[in-house]
Amino acid sequence: MITEEELDNLIICKKCHTLHKRVPLPPNKKAFCSKCDILLYQNNPNILNKTLALVIAATISLFVAFKFTIVTIDIQGMEKSLTLYALFMVILEQHQYIVGVMFIFLIFIFPITIIFSMLILLILMKRKKGGYLVKRLLILLAHIRPWSMVDIFFISLLVAMVKLFDYAYIELGVSFIALIFTLILDIIITKNLSFYELWNLYTKIYGGVNE
Amino acid sequence: MSRELEYIRCHICEAVNYVNEKETKCRRCHEEIAPNLRLSYHKTLAFLITAIIFYIPANLYPILVSKQFGKTTTNTIMGGIIHLWDAGSYPIALIILLASVFVPLLKFILIIYLLISTRHNLHSSKVDKHKLFYITEIIGPWSMVDVFVVVILSVLIHFSGVQIFPGEGATAFGLMVFFTMISAQSFDPRLINQQKGDTF
Ligand SMILES: [Zn+2]
Ligand SMILES: [Zn+2]
Numbered sequence: 001m002i003t004e005e006e007l008d009n010l011i012i013c014k015k016c017h018t019l020h021k022r023v024p025l026p027p028n029k030k031a032f033c034s035k036c037d038i039l040l041y042q043n044n045p046n047i048l049n050k051t052l053a054l055v056i057a058a059t060i061s062l063f064v065a066f067k068f069t070i071v072t073i074d075i076q077g078m079e080k081s082l083t084l085y086a087l088f089m090v091i092l093e094q095h096q097y098i099v100g101v102m103f104i105f106l107i108f109i110f111p112i113t114i115i116f117s118m119l120i121l122l123i124l125m126k127r128k129k130g131g132y133l134v135k136r137l138l139i140l141l142a143h144i145r146p147w148s149m150v151d152i153f154f155i156s157l158l159v160a161m162v163k164l165f166d167y168a169y170i171e172l173g174v175s176f177i178a179l180i181f182t183l184i185l186d187i188i189i190t191k192n193l194s195f196y197e198l199w200n201l202y203t204k205i206y207g208g209v210n211e
Numbered sequence: 212m213s214r215e216l217e218y219i220r221c222h223i224c225e226a227v228n229y230v231n232e233k234e235t236k237c238r239r240c241h242e243e244i245a246p247n248l249r250l251s252y253h254k255t256l257a258f259l260i261t262a263i264i265f266y267i268p269a270n271l272y273p274i275l276v277s278k279q280f281g282k283t284t285t286n287t288i289m290g291g292i293i294h295l296w297d298a299g300s301y302p303i304a305l306i307i308l309l310a311s312v313f314v315p316l317l318k319f320i321l322i323i324y325l326l327i328s329t330r331h332n333l334h335s336s337k338v339d340k341h342k343l344f345y346i347t348e349i350i351g352p353w354s355m356v357d358v359f360v361v362v363i364l365s366v367l368i369h370f371s372g373v374q375i376f377p378g379e380g381a382t383a384f385g386l387m388v389f390f391t392m393i394s395a396q397s398f399d400p401r402l403i404n405q406q407k408g409d410t411f
Contacts, residue, residue, distance in 0.1 A: 007229060012218060014225070017341040019218055080366075082363060087366050094365065094376050096382075156360045159303055
């Protein structure tokens with residue numbers, strides 16, 4: 001029979017499902033899969049504080065991104081702005097419930113849920129409190145992460161702007177910049193901290209709490 | 212039996228679990244890690260068929276409806292791409308073509324291929340199949356680009372004389388992407404490790 005510690009020292013690559021044995025890494029070093037070169041794990045000291053700072057910044061930029069105007073277009077003196085509020089109004093007015101609800105969940109509700117869950121669980125982990133809540137939040141994150149599409153929304157925004165270029169004068173709003181910040185922060189966070197590492201920290205901090 | 216066969220990667224917490232018949236919950240997060248393979252196979256297939264059914268109206272019905280002073284014009288996905296190409300917006304036309312036409316088709320073909328290979332020996336490497344599956348999961352959501360573009364345009368082009376609406380095609384397309392993603396998520400990577408003749 002294999003012990004828990006032995007299992008903890010194993011890792012299966014998320015891309016090619018090859019089984020690897022973990023080796024202790026010196027600080028700031030990374031381990032990659034031998035078959036597909038994807039990042040397996042890393043030794044990143046002080047990871048909780050660093051990530052918490054990034055997540056706080058991401059929370060602010062995501063809030064700004066949805067609070068203010070993303071872009072304003074001007075067609076022969078007539079102006080229209082893209083904001084979350086305008087989006088809600090148009091969906092209600094045009095009765096686009098299925099597309100509208102999908103859109104709001106994918107670009108607004110899921111990203112907000114993810115960032116707030118991250119915020120709460122990092123603070124709890126720093127204080128070594130609330131093991132059960134941390135676990136529930138980590139499970140929630142695993143379920144909704146594939147459904148957050150802020151990055152795809154941003155590319156769509158660029159495509160829409162190119163389509164409008166010939167007809168309208170386009171002015172970028174504060175939220176457009178905030179959206180770029182959110183995406184950059186998101187990339188840095190996911191590069192520095194994989195969920196594999198968060199779960200390992202969870203085991204380290206809370207031990208084998210079976211709640 | 213190969214070594215990898217005995218270990219399961221939990222899809223929630225990524226912990227390595229050693230499989231035995233009695234324990235089907237992950238040792239760390241206590242989520243289900245060894246669901247019934249037969250059920251996983253049939254769920255994947257059912258959601259895939261639903262997605263393929265939605266793919267038909269998604270392409271036949273207009274994704275974009277525009278009203279200009281009482282005159283209505285509609286655009287299907289292909290119509291929109293041809294329009295963009297004729298207007299000289301080649302990069303955008305290519306992005307939409309890739310995201311809206313190729314990515315969904317690629318995902319359908321890949322899931323069908325993976326499902327067939329669980330039942331018949333196709334002499335393909337397991338590592339390659341795992342990689343293919345990983346790539347399908349990454350590129351899948353990008354098919355939403357065209358639907359998002361239409362929603363953004365419908366908010367911006369919303370004047371008294373000129374308006375843009377998402378058409379029925381957009382709804383069908385959104386649902387198609389949704390069911391394709393659910394289908395891929397229902398697929399248990401353990402199915403790839405099945406040997407020919409293994410019953411599940
Ligand atoms: Zn690998
Ligand atoms: Zn688990």
